[in-house]
Amino acid sequence: MVLTSIAEWARRKGIGVVGTGDFTYPAQIKSIETELEEAGGDLFTLKGNATDETEPRFMLTTEVSNIYKQGDKTRKIHSLIFAPSIKAVKKINKALDAIGNIKSDGRPILGITSQELIKIVMDSDPGCMLIPAHAWTPWFSIFGSKSGFNTIEECYGDYTKHIHAIETGLSSNPEMNSRLSMLDDITLISNSDAHSPSKLGREANIFDCIADYHEITDIIKTKDRKRFLSTVEFYPEEGKYHYDGHRDCGVLLSPEETHKAFGKCPVCARPVTVGVSNRVDELSDRPLGYKAKNMIPSQPMVPLQEIIAATMGHGVNTKGVTAKYMEVVEAGGSEFNVLLDMEVKEIEAIAGEKIAEAVRRVRSGEISIVPGFDGEFGKIKIFGTAESPVEKGPSQKGLF
Ligand SMILES: [Zn+2]
Ligand SMILES: [Zn+2]
Structure with a gap:
């Protein structure tokens, strides 16, 4: 850096x-x-x-x-x-x-x-x-x-x-x-x-x-x-600490599952690492889905390199993905321009149909995610269904 x-x-x-x-x-x-x-x-x-x-x-x-x-x-x-x-x-x-x-x-x-x-x-x-x-x-x-x-x-x-x-x-x-x-x-x-x-x-x-x-x-x-x-x-x-669990034990728990297990890991019986979702529940005084009046709007997004990796079926840091990323960003002006501002048709012209469709899905929240837990990043699935689909609230829709 x-x-x-x-x-x-x-x-x-x-x-x-x-x-x-x-x-x-x-x-x-x-x-x-x-x-x-x-x-x-x-x-x-x-x-x-x-x-x-x-x-x-x-x-x-x-x-x-x-x-x-x-x-x-x-x-x-x-x-x-x-x-x-x-x-x-x-x-x-x-x-x-x-x-x-x-x-x-x-x-x-x-x-x-x-x-x-x-x-x-x-x-x-x-x-x-x-x-x-x-x-x-x-x-x-x-x-x-x-x-x-x-x-x-x-x-x-x-x-x-x-x-x-x-x-x-x-x-x-x-x-x-x-x-x-x-x-x-x-x-x-x-x-x-x-x-x-x-x-x-x-x-x-x-x-x-x-x-x-x-x-x-x-x-x-x-x-x-x-x-x-x-x-x-x-x-x-997708964050590293959204849900609860133990990374070393391979245990991923939703907040409800953690409560049912009295906070203990079903594999090693030690207390699980309580993630962000559970902790927000604990300290909140308003129901899920509540929107404060003066809230600043937000746009959920996935980094372009990850989107391209998903379309190619390769790892994020592989040569092919990086090369494609550089090419698309060069043609699109900047990553934010491609992710946030360009029309899907325009993206298609510089990056191809599959990447354009992937960006569209990410923008509209048509993706599934296995949540991150105990230091492990969540796994995004843009095409096909994830190994264990997560229910996603209506609030995840992007503002486009
Ligand atoms: Zn820090
Ligand atoms: Zn454990």
């Missing part, structure tokens, strides 16, 4: 503003300082590209992991941090360097509480923003079943006023989150959580605004539906 690769893939995907990631990591902040230039609005581009408006903009971002005791439980929370300037980044890094090790990992592990972290971030620059990352995953998130909390207030106390958003993560979508009235004033954002550049844009936020750090954070703060048009979502079933 070096900056030149991130920029290259952001162009290919059709991403206008992308996170630098890892700004706490010494090598990455050095790259930020030497390879980027200011491009206005407290965003950056690769050097020499600031005047080119089509070039992807970088926002200064990082993710950190806090592990600490609160009450009688060990808490493990991942957080995203956005910063408006390199000066703010350096203040954050200096403070974190004094209390923990930020030199050994792109996502440092810190022994301080979430409240101590947000104090450091907001003291560095009031324009900074901290957002709980992938808020529902079992092991490392604010609402996680294993080491999280039940409310934002429980985690952030007096600093709750600085929490304007949570990241829904790949295993949950805005509809699931809108079953919790406590999140009505929280903005739900969707990011790719990419650990390699080709995974950028797995999820995305579509804003109608100029490329400007303060405009973007203002939209997030105000949950402004006029400017926050929609999010692009993974089908949550």
Whole structure:
């Protein structure tokens, strides 16, 4: 995830503003300082590209992991941090360097509480923003079943006023989150959580605004539906922690099945890893299918490389699939253009009938998915029926 690769893939995907990631990591902040230039609005581009408006903009971002005791439980929370300037980044890094090790990992592990972290971030620059990352995953998130909390207030106390958003993560979508009235004033954002550049844009936020750090954070703060048009979502079933179970035991359980088994694995009898769907049920105060009035619309999507792999019957990372992907994206302008904007007929002209039909099915939700569980990604089936079909609510229909 070096900056030149991130920029290259952001162009290919059709991403206008992308996170630098890892700004706490010494090598990455050095790259930020030497390879980027200011491009206005407290965003950056690769050097020499600031005047080119089509070039992807970088926002200064990082993710950190806090592990600490609160009450009688060990808490493990991942957080995203956005910063408006390199000066703010350096203040954050200096403070974190004094209390923990930020030199050994792109996502440092810190022994301080979430409240101590947000104090450091907001003291560095009031324009900074901290957002709980992938808020529902079992092991490392604010609402996680294993080491999280039940409310934002429980985690952030007096600093709750600085929490304007949570990241829904790949295993949950805005509809699931809108079953919790406590999140009505929280903005739900969707990011790719990419650990390699080709995974950028797995999820995305579509804003109608100029490329400007303060405009973007203002939209997030105000949950402004006029400017926050929609999010692009993974089908949550495809996420690694949608359902419950034990990966090593080969046991996949729906929340109902987990309840019937009293939370125990039928193979090894230990407690199963409770996934996101179950945990949302547990904390929600509204029925399945409830839609909050001010919810930002979302578009469920499958990455184009996976769609092409399904049409060819080959693995996602095989040569043939990658070559076809590059060809289609080149002809279509960008991956998002192909997935979200082009007519099926237009896709057919550049990619052939089968890929066009696959995109149509993905857009309309005519697919089946074996849900992900205990760290294993879900399996999407676009053609034919899946080994064990999942019932899918009417709410999964895309907005096209
Ligand atoms: Zn994380
Ligand atoms: Zn087991």
